[in-house]
Amino acid sequence: MKQYSIGSRVSQTTYGAGTITLANEYHTVIDFDEHGSHTFATRVVHLEPSYTTAPERPKRARRKTAARV
Numbered sequence: 199m200k201q202y203s204i205g206s207r208v209s210q211t212t213y214g215a216g217t218i219t220l221a222n223e224y225h226t227v228i229d230f231d232e233h234g235s236h237t238f239a240t241r242v243v244h245l246e247p248s249y250t251t252a253p254e255r256p257k258r259a260r261r262k263t264a265a266r267v
Contacts, residue, residue: 202226202245209248210238217252 202208206218208228216230226243229235231253 200245201240207248207250207252208245210243210245215248215250 202218202221204218204221207215208218209215210228210230213228213230213233213236216228216233218226219229219235220227222240224240226238226240226245227235228238228245
């Protein structure tokens with residue numbers, strides 16, 4: 199079982215390429231390019247290194263605050 203670090207690009211057979219956002223001995227969370235974020239049990243997930251670059255994510259707009267009177 200290979201331990202991947204946060205920010206590593208990986209590929210999983212069902213969901214494709216993604217970026218690891220959390221990894222510890224129990225859980226691995228991957229933000230997939232086309233399928234969003236998924237959590238896996240670290241001991242059973244099968245991952246391969248991916249050499250694709252992460253797609254550009256749109257910036258989230260900040261919430262507007264109410265005008266002070």
